Amino acid sequence: MSNTINDFLNFFSTKKEERVFLLKSAVExxxxxxxxxxxxxxxxxxxxxxESTIIGCKxxxxxxxxxxMSNAKDALKTKEDKQIxxxxxxxxxxxxxxxxGIDLEIIEKxxxxxFSTKKExxxxxxxxxxxxxxxxxxxxxxxxxKNSKKGAKFxxxxxHVN
Numbered sequence: 001m002s003n004t005i006n007d008f009l010n011f012f013s014t015k016k017e018e019r020v021f022l023l024k025s026a027v028e029x030x031x032x033x034x035x036x037x038x039x040x041x042x043x044x045x046x047x048x049x050x051e052s053t054i055i056g057c058k059x060x061x062x063x064x065x066x067x068x069m070s071n072a073k074d075a076l077k078t079k080e081d082k083q084i085x086x087x088x089x090x091x092x093x094x095x096x097x098x099x100x101g102i103d104l105e106i107i108e109k110x111x112x113x114x115f116s117t118k119k120e121x122x123x124x125x126x127x128x129x130x131x132x133x134x135x136x137x138x139x140x141x142x143x144x145x146k147n148s149k150k151g152a153k154f155x156x157x158x159x160h161v162n
Contacts, residue, residue, distance in 0.1 A: 021058045023088045023158070024049040029058070030065035034073070041073055042082060049088040055162040056139050064131040064143070068095045068154050071127060074118065075099035075152065083150075093156040101147035110145065 027047060031038075038045060069084065076082040076099045087094040102110060102117075109115045111132045116125035135143040141158040 016057045016060075018055055018057055020053050020055050023052045023054065023061070023091070023093060026058050026061040027065060027086055027088065027093070029062045030069055033062070033066055034069055037070075037073060041076065043073060043076060044083050046083065046085045047088075048086070050090070052088055052091045052158075054091060054139075054158050060134050060138050061156075064134050064156065065093070065095070067127045067131045068156075072097040072099065072152070085150075091157070091159040091161065093158070094153060095156075096148055096153040097151040099151040102145065102152050104147075107145065107147070111143075 072084050072095060075097055079099055083098045085096045111128050113129040114125040132143045135141045135156055140161045141156060143156050145152055145154045
């Protein structure tokens with residue numbers, strides 16, 4: 001419990017503490033933050049990970065993972081069988097849902113600032129934009145999305161990060 005509280009406090013810290021960390025540990029921290037809404041929405045989360053590490057600010061990666069996983073949760077709202085798969089392999093993180101994907105007419109726009117697909121307008125259109133900025137400018141990786149057979153698949157490529 002104290003580790004969870006420390007992770008949560010560090011998440012909001014303005015200090016950027018770069019250190020070596022397992023990508024799997026960032027995913028686990030994001031899962032702790034989202035545990036309650038995922039449980040309420042009855043979302044099954046499947047994680048498969050190698051032992052990939054990078055040098056960087058773990059809290060920034062947790063923030064990005066939280067954004068991507070929350071968006072997947074929102075996309076799954078109307079599904080009965082709600083599934084999210086997270087795979088970490090060779091410094092790449094794949095986050096895939098079974099919400100049937102992103103409309104091809106808008107897939108190129110989803111990282112644009114103020115672009116939102118949320119019909120209720122509960123979204124600001126800044127989450128995915130911020131995630132991309134954090135990954136590309138702060139961490140030095142890349143973030144992109146494609147549709148898979150199941151749904152949307154976000155790919156965080158950190159293979160060029162130490």
